[in-house]
Amino acid sequence: MGDASRIDPSCGSGWRWRGDSHHKALWSSLDDGGDAEGSGPDGPADGAATWGRRSSEGGGRRASGAGGGELGDERRMLTFQLLKLVKRIPETFTSSSNYFNSFTYPLLEETHVDVFSSLDGYSHQNFISVARMKELLHDDETTFFCFEVANPAKDEKSKETYAPCEGDIIVLTSRKPKQVSDLTRNMTSYILGSIVKGGEDDDDLPDNCFIARLSSVLPVETDSSTNEPKEPLFAVILINMKTYDRIWDCLHKGNSHIVDTVWRYKSKEVDEAMSSSSQLSQRFAARSAVDLNLEKYMLNNSQLNAVADCVLVSEKISSPIKLIWGPPRTGHRTLTCAPTNTAVLEVASRIVKLVHESPASSGQYLSDIVLFGNKKRMKIGHGDSDPLKWPDLLASVHTDVCNKSKIRKARLLCVRILRYLKINLKLPDWDRLSLSDDDRKREIRVYLLQRTKCILCTVSSSYVLHNVSMDDRSECLKPLELLVVDEAAQLKECETLIPMQLPGIKQAVFIGDECQLPALVKSKISDNADFGRSVFERLSSLGYNKHLLNIQYRMRPEISKFPVASFYDGKISDGPNVVSKNYKRNILPGKMFGPYSFINVDGGHETTEKHGRSLKNTIEVAAVLWIVRRLFEESVFLGSKLTVGVVSPYNAQVRAIQEKIGKTYDMYDDFSVKVKSVDGFQGAEEDVIIISTVRSNRAGSVGFLTNLQRTNMALTRAKHCLWIVGNGTTLSNSRSVWQKVVNDAKHRGCFFEASEYKHLSNAIVNAVIELDDAENLVKMDSLQITNPRFQRAGSRYRA
Numbered sequence: 001m002g003d004a005s006r007i008d009p010s011c012g013s014g015w016r017w018r019g020d021s022h023h024k025a026l027w028s029s030l031d032d033g034g035d036a037e038g039s040g041p042d043g044p045a046d047g048a049a050t051w052g053r054r055s056s057e058g059g060g061r062r063a064s065g066a067g068g069g070e071l072g073d074e075r076r077m078l079t080f081q082l083l084k085l086v087k088r089i090p091e092t093f094t095s096s097s098n099y100f101n102s103f104t105y106p107l108l109e110e111t112h113v114d115v116f117s118s119l120d121g122y123s124h125q126n127f128i129s130v131a132r133m134k135e136l137l138h139d140d141e142t143t144f145f146c147f148e149v150a151n152p153a154k155d156e157k158s159k160e161t162y163a164p165c166e167g168d169i170i171v172l173t174s175r176k177p178k179q180v181s182d183l184t185r186n187m188t189s190y191i192l193g194s195i196v197k198g199g200e201d202d203d204d205l206p207d208n209c210f211i212a213r214l215s216s217v218l219p220v221e222t223d224s225s226t227n228e229p230k231e232p233l234f235a236v237i238l239i240n241m242k243t244y245d246r247i248w249d250c251l252h253k254g255n256s257h258i259v260d261t262v263w264r265y266k267s268k269e270v271d272e273a274m275s276s277s278s279q280l281s282q283r284f285a286a287r288s289a290v291d292l293n294l295e296k297y298m299l300n301n302s303q304l305n306a307v308a309d310c311v312l313v314s315e316k317i318s319s320p321i322k323l324i325w326g327p328p329r330t331g332h333r334t335l336t337c338a339p340t341n342t343a344v345l346e347v348a349s350r351i352v353k354l355v356h357e358s359p360a361s362s363g364q365y366l367s368d369i370v371l372f373g374n375k376k377r378m379k380i381g382h383g384d385s386d387p388l389k390w391p392d393l394l395a396s397v398h399t400d401v402c403n404k405s406k407i408r409k410a411r412l413l414c415v416r417i418l419r420y421l422k423i424n425l426k427l428p429d430w431d432r433l434s435l436s437d438d439d440r441k442r443e444i445r446v447y448l449l450q451r452t453k454c455i456l457c458t459v460s461s462s463y464v465l466h467n468v469s470m471d472d473r474s475e476c477l478k479p480l481e482l483l484v485v486d487e488a489a490q491l492k493e494c495e496t497l498i499p500m501q502l503p504g505i506k507q508a509v510f511i512g513d514e515c516q517l518p519a520l521v522k523s524k525i526s527d528n529a530d531f532g533r534s535v536f537e538r539l540s541s542l543g544y545n546k547h548l549l550n551i552q553y554r555m556r557p558e559i560s561k562f563p564v565a566s567f568y569d570g571k572i573s574d575g576p577n578v579v580s581k582n583y584k585r586n587i588l589p590g591k592m593f594g595p596y597s598f599i600n601v602d603g604g605h606e607t608t609e610k611h612g613r614s615l616k617n618t619i620e621v622a623a624v625l626w627i628v629r630r631l632f633e634e635s636v637f638l639g640s641k642l643t644v645g646v647v648s649p650y651n652a653q654v655r656a657i658q659e660k661i662g663k664t665y666d667m668y669d670d671f672s673v674k675v676k677s678v679d680g681f682q683g684a685e686e687d688v689i690i691i692s693t694v695r696s697n698r699a700g701s702v703g704f705l706t707n708l709q710r711t712n713m714a715l716t717r718a719k720h721c722l723w724i725v726g727n728g729t730t731l732s733n734s735r736s737v738w739q740k741v742v743n744d745a746k747h748r749g750c751f752f753e754a755s756e757y758k759h760l761s762n763a764i765v766n767a768v769i770e771l772d773d774a775e776n777l778v779k780m781d782s783l784q785i786t787n788p789r790f791q792r793a794g795s796r797y798r799a
Contacts, residue, residue: 082105082108082109082112082525083109083525085105085108086105086106086109086525086526086529087102087105087529088528088529088530089102089103089106089493089529089530089531089533090102091538091541091542092265092542093263093264096254096255096259096260096263099259099263100251100252103247103251103493103494103531104251106523106525106526106529106531107244107247107248107251107494107526107531109523109525109526109531110244110521110522110523110526110531111241111244112523113522113523113525113526114239114244114522114523115169115238115239117522118169118238118239119183119238120612120613121612122171122177122179122183122236122238123177123178123179123610123612124159124612124655125159125162125177125236125237125238126159126160126161126162126236126237127159127160127162127176127177127234127235127236127237128149128150128152128160128161128162128163128164128234128235129149129150129160129232129233129234130147130148130149130150130172130229130233130234130235131148131149131150131228132147132148132226132227132228132229133145133146133147133148133218133222133227133229133233134146134222134227135222136211142213143213143214143216143217144196144211144212144213144214145193145211145212145214145218146209146210146211147164147209147210147211147212147235148206148208148209149162149164149208149209149210149235150208151208157659159177160176162235162236162237163199163200163207164195164198164199164210164235164237165195165198165199165200165210165240166195166196166197166198166199166202166210166242167194167195167240167241167242167245168194168195168237168238168239168240168241169192169193169194169195169237169238169239169240169241170192170193170194170195170212170235170236170237170238171183171190171191171192171193171235171236171238172190172191172192172193172214172218172219172233172234172235172236173189173190173219173233173234173236174189174190174219174220174231174232174233174234175232175234176234177234177236189219189220190219191214191215191216191217191218191219192214192215192238193212193213193214193215193235194212194213194241195210195211195212196211196212196213197210197211198210198211200374200375200376203439203441203442218233219233220232220233242460243460243495246460246463246498247492247494247495247497247498249463250463250494250497250498250501251494251497253501256500256501256502256503256505257320257505257506258320258321258483258500258505258506258507258508259497259500259501261320261321262321262500262535262539265539265542265544300550300551300575302547302548302549302550302551303549305547306324306547306549310322310324310484310509320506320507320508321507321508321509321510321539321544322508322509322510322546322547323510323511323512323536323539323540323544323545323546323547324509324510324511324512324546324547324549325512325513325514325540325546325547325548325549326511326512326513326549337456337457337458337459337462337483337484337485337486337499338458338459338485338486338487338683339458339459339487339490339491339495339519339682340458340487340490340682340683341373341374341377341378341458342682342683342684343458343486343487343682343683344371344373344378344456344457344458345378346683347456347486348369348371348456351369351454351456352366352369355369368452368453368454369452369453369454369455369456370448370449370452370454370455370456371456371457372445372449372455372456372457372461372464373457373458373461374461446468449464449465449468450468450469450470450477451477455480459485459491459495459496459498459499460495460498462498462499462502463498465480465499465502466501466502466503470502470503470504471503471504479503479504479505480502480504480505481504481505481506481507482505482506482507482508482509483499483500483502483505483507483508483509484508484509484511485499485508485509485510485511485512486511486512487511487512487682487683488510488511488512488534488535488536489512489513489514489516489518489534489536489537490512490516490517490518490519490534490682491519491534491535491536492519492521492531492532492533492534493533493534493535493538494531495519496510496534496535510535510536510539512534512536514534514536514537514540514709515567515568515708515709515712516682516709516712516713516716517678517679517682517709517710517712517713518532518533518534518537518709519532519534520532520679548571550571550572550573551572551573551574551575552564552572552573552574552575552578553575553577553578554578554685554716554718554719555574555578555716555718555719555722556578556583556584556595556596556718556719556720556721557574557578557579558594558595558596558750559595559596559715559716559718559721559722560572560574560578560716561596561748562715562740562741562744563712563715563716566712566737566740567708567712583720584720585687585720585721587631587634587642587687587688587720587721588630588631588634590757591752592752592757593721593723594721594750595720595721595722596721596722596723596745596748596750597722597723597724597745597750597751597752598724598726598728598741598742598745598746598750598751598752599623599723599724599725599726599752599754599760600726600727600728600751600752600753600754601619601620601623601725601726601727601754601764602696602727602728602729602730603619603755603764604617604618604619604620604696604727605617605619605696605697606694606695606696606697608652609652609655612652614650614651614652614653615650615652615653615694615695615703616650616652616653616655616656616694617653617692617694617695617696618656618767618768619764619767619768620653620692620693620694620725620726621653621656621657621660621692621767622763622764622766622767622768623692623725623754623760623763623764624646624657624690624692624725625657625660625661625763625767626759626760626763626764627690627723627725627760628644628646628661628673628690631644631671631688632665632668632671632673635668635670635671636668636670636671639670640670641670641671642670642671642672642687642688643672643673643674643686643687643688644671644672644673644674644686644687644688644689644690645673645674645675645676645681645684645686645688645689645690645717645718646673646674646675646676646689646690646692647676647677647678647681647689647690647691647692647714647717648675648677648678648691648692648693648694649677649678649693649694649704649705649710649714650677650694651677653692653694654675654676654677654680657675657692658675661673661675674686678710678713678714681713681714681717682713684717685717685718685719686717686718686719687718687719687720687721688718688720688721688722688723689714689717689718689721689722689723690723690724690725691714691715691722691723691724691725691726692725692726693705693724693725693726693727693731693738694726695726695727695730695731695734696727696730697730698730698733699733700730700731700732700733700734700735701730701734702730702731702734702736702738705731705734705736705738706734706736706737706738708737711737711738711741715741724741724745725754726738728742728751
């Protein structure tokens with residue numbers, strides 16, 4: 001770790017707190033119970049972490065053992081205060097201030113609930129041990145400390161892997177996180193902190209150092225000679241505030257051209273413009289297919305019309321805002337922003353493919369495209385770089401068929417271009433600038449962002465561009481003008497303001513599907529106020545014209561049949577690729593494992609995690625594990641590539657399956673399995689999808705499974721096979737969309753009993769015996785299995 005002096009150069013006099021104004025204003029608004037009206041970037045001082053500070057009052061400067069009810073009291077008090085202030089966000093607005101202010105209190109309420117819900121999951125949060133710490137600033141209102149943390153644990157099952165990042169809200173405590181009640185009993189000391197500087201994207205500090213603003217004094221004392229804590233001290237991550245901060249700042253930036261168009265929406269005016277624009281785009285589509293060389297992309301008519309309308313937008317011929325309704329895998333191609341790293345990478349990979357396939361005469365080059373974001377979160381590695389290097393390309397040249405005279409002319413042309421560039425191309429003289437390596441990296445990043453033609457990033461990351469000058473005539477810089485947002489229906493409208501507020505943006509194209517999963521809103525108060533509604537959904541509900549991409553190219557017809565009929569009114573057709581014989585894959589033998597099936601596992605029961613509220617179902621876990629193992633065996637036996645996704649609406653079930661699978665299949669390149677929540681699969685697709693519904697009760701209670709968008713999301717991720725594992729009786733009694741799913745499966749002959757499949761039945765029973773799950777054994781009445789300990793007559797699960 002080195003001596004304590006390592007901290008001083010980075011965190012001592014060389015660093016000055018400049019004050020992250022929008023972060024300060026957001027936190028102070030929470031601290032004041034939501035008194036945010038008119039508080040902009042120059043709002044009140046940062047309250048750091050209101051709950052931590054309040055719970056320290058009256059108990060010295062250490063928030064110790066404040067009592068479990070005190071955190072709850074703070075939560076109820078804030079909820080009550082904000083409940084009076086949160087109003088339903090209207091569909092139309094009277095002014096720009098009315099537009100921006102309508103999001104303020106729902107944002108504050110959502111932030112407050114998100115912080116407290118992270119405490120509910122405290123036992124599952126990652127943490128890291130603090131090795132050294134040094135006080136930088138302390139007065140009546142402010143306490144800043146610099147921390148050096150230990151190296152993350154190498155054990156994959158350990159939670160001691162937290163990597164601090166700017167914007168994180170953390171708990172500093174003397175105990176490792178096991179349950180949230182640890183913070184309020186046994187005299188455990190803790191405080192809350194907000195990381196204002198640090199993380200892998202920070203060039204000023206080492207990766208294992210960060211600066212935090214604290215809600216009170218530290219809960220442990222420090223050795224003055226070594227800066228080491230005298231007692232164990234741990235930093236536990238709660239949430240990252242960065243996106244909330246950025247939204248808050250954009251709500252107070254003032255109006256912009258494109259935002260002005262959005263809030264001023266008048267249906268009659270737009271309807272007339274839309275009618276004219278639609279006719280224009282249809283006429284333009286036929287011409288653009290030739291002019292833009294679109295024939296090679298094999299676009300269907302709905303795609304061609306959408307592309308034509310987007311070209312009209314970019315050429316400022318039609319309305320500056322366009323909506324493209326793109327159900328799952330309908331083939332829309334886009335550039336610029338998306339809600340998640342996964343979605344951005346999907347867009348980037350398609351753009352790279354298109355550029356590679358384009359002829360040199362097209363003027364499309366990879367050098368004109370920049371993808372930026374968090375490298376670790378994007379999971380970009382060396383494998384994502386182009387494997388073809390100059391030696392490979394030179395070796396592939398057939399010299400026996402070359403025309404030497406043409407080569408000679410080409411070489412002379414290249415030399416002429418290089419000489420011209422040497423004289424006329426002006427680049428910054430990096431060597432003459434007295435900059436550190438980190439400063440040079442920053443300058444290069446800015447240089448590229450200022451000059452690239454196409455930028456790809458998440459919506460939240462686009463905030464970085466607010467600090468990049470894009471309009472400088474002396475440097476021949478031009479501002480960004482066209483914004484394209486993919487998966488736009490998954491974004492809160494106020495979140496979309498981050499890129500919409502960029503200087504220069506005059507046109508916007510929103511691509512999404514409001515029938516799919518919307519933005520996640522944790523506060524019921526904010527959700528009831530339509531805080532999660534997207535600009536795509538709002539404009540669409542008001543009658544704003546949208547292009548429907550009406551052909552899907554992902555799902556086998558057996559898979560697409562139910563969602564198309566139930567969620568899209570039969571408006572979507574199957575593409576020629578998914579109906580062809582070549583697309584059909586019989587991955588496992590037996591009717592149960594055809595392209596679409598419901599596998600009835602009705603012997604289990606739903607339980608909550610220890611110290612948690614999320615649900616899991618042990619029997620469904622066993623069934624899923626057996627199916628995944630069979631898929632792996634078949635993939636290896638046939639030597640075929642296979643991607644598998646396991647989806648569950650409950651995080652406890654996701655964790656249970658992930659823990660059992662571990663890294664079992666990681667060493668096999670041709671077989672991959674991903675286990676995620678429904679939200680985690682947004683924008684993704686796999687060869688086989690297995691859904692574990694979890695719910696198993698007599699009342700037919702299914703909780704948030706009733707959400708139509710979440711159900712649609714889960715049912716439309718599979719390409720070749722979709723297998724639903726669940727309790728048919730519970731779902732049938734739910735009076736929800738899942739009742740229709742079960743009835744549809746029975747009507748189509750796709751409903752199967754797990755108990756009638758010998759090997760699957762045995763796998764379930766063995767798992768229950770192994771776990772000594774008495775409650776499941778009782779519920780699985782009339783068991784008759786080969787193990788003599790549990791032989792019973794009238795078996796439901798037969799050996």
